[in-house]
Amino acid sequence: MADILIAGALDFSREDSRTFITHLGEEVIAQGHNLLNGCRNEFDRAIAQAVHAAATSRGIDPERRITSYVVAHADPAHTLGKVLRSRLAGWGLEFESLHVPEPVHEAEAVVVVGGKDGTLCAANWARIDNKPLLPVTAFGGAALTAYTEELKEFDAKYGGRLDRAQYEALNQVPSDLAKLARDVVALAARVQASRFVFAIMSFSDDPRMQDAYESFKEVCEEFEYECARVDNTTASGRIVPQILESIHRAAFVIADLSEQRPNVYYELGLAQGMKKPYIVTAAKGTLLPFDVHDVPTIFWENQKQLKDGLRRKVREIATSQGR
Known part of the structure; x- marks a missing residue:
């Protein structure tokens, strides 16, 4: 069982975005993992809804499988699962006193999808905290930039526990969104830091x-x-x-x-x-x-x-x- 942070932003007017997030949430539960969530935007709400629905359909208590953090003094994007208040006023890199946001620090793997500056910030926090980072490039955006940068560090960061071809599957042009979601979650479990x-x-x-x-x-x-x-x-x-x-x-x-x-x-x-x-x-x-x-x-x-x-x-x- 892995604690997986899934962050990003997508255009949910597109059917493929909605379909992929649904499959991604289903795979988190089907493969026996937990979701960590930023509870900040429409993407966070959508992935939490997908995991919540998948857990409920299997008779699993969503509070045991979804943990979300909302920054201090902000309203949560959703109330699904367990929602906790962050001790931080913000998760940007511009604050004088820098602390790794709780969802990143507690994650055993960080998945980013699409997105812009906020998603790139999450990816950078993952690097700062030495977390396995899995950017899904199919929807472009910040995840594509993060993938390009992470691939440069592949040998130093993942060599010995992951084949390069397995990581490069994140860059596939998907013909089957269900398979892509299944592969991403399986990779998150495989790449988590060994104990x-x-x-x-x-x-x-x-x-x-x-x-x-x-x-x-x-x-x-x-x-x-x-x-x-x-x-x-x-x-x-x-x-x-x-x-x-x-x-x-x-x-x-x-x-x-x-x-x-x-x-x-x-x-x-x-x-x-x-x-x-x-x-x-x-x-x-x-x-x-x-x-x-x-x-x-x-x-x-x-x-x-x-x-x-x-x-x-x-x-x-x-x-x-x-x-």
């Missing part, structure tokens, strides 16, 4: 390594990530599908080089090749090979040192991923 962290380390019986793994898990949980490793009993051959899949879906990896196992270096190399953020740790006294000796490494003598170092690194990654 999974893959631990790459020796499966040694050394109690220090067991304690290190527990430290990995503890620190990750503090930042609402889930850390796990592929149990060595599943391994066969050079590399198992579970390891490749785990690296691919991870938000980042933690690699401990203390025992200098070849598979650990190999898996760390795979993560680097997939452009995954990574944290390297090693017990104090570990002599690292020349090709990784200059990689920033947390050297630890005890678990307190390890956890303190991990917290600093995980906090940096969490911030960069909009957590």
Whole structure:
């Protein structure tokens, strides 16, 4: 289940605009997600109505699936679902004290459709807060501009968790609006920031390594990530599908080089090749090979040192991923 902000503006005198928004709302519910909403304009009202209708038809309480924010001192564009008052007087970028608007900050993916300056502002806030941004270009407007800019950053932002062709589907000329809506919502779920962290380390019986793994898990949980490793009993051959899949879906990896196992270096190399953020740790006294000796490494003598170092690194990654 993903929390998806859908923002924009369309000409609702056009049948294709009305049809697409209806399908988009249906897909949010059909695929099991929640709508975040700006509650500011006709578009916000239309997408909330579509999600509300889809939820009601399935016997789902709309208040559990629609959360809208309205800026302070403004009238809400609708009262569907749960409507909350923003702590901000406005969501523009011109205010002296800048804060990410709640609908953007709470979103796990941001979809923008059509629109003008307000939609472009929402897209820019998504970038500032490092949120996955999915501009649907079929209706032109600010979403087309946002798509062009976001595509330039594709490798850095989405590489390793999304194929470029999947993202470029946002730029398709739609012959089937229902399929376009289905693809957009599915992509929003797929591209949301992962909470999974893959631990790459020796499966040694050394109690220090067991304690290190527990430290990995503890620190990750503090930042609402889930850390796990592929149990060595599943391994066969050079590399198992579970390891490749785990690296691919991870938000980042933690690699401990203390025992200098070849598979650990190999898996760390795979993560680097997939452009995954990574944290390297090693017990104090570990002599690292020349090709990784200059990689920033947390050297630890005890678990307190390890956890303190991990917290600093995980906090940096969490911030960069909009957590």
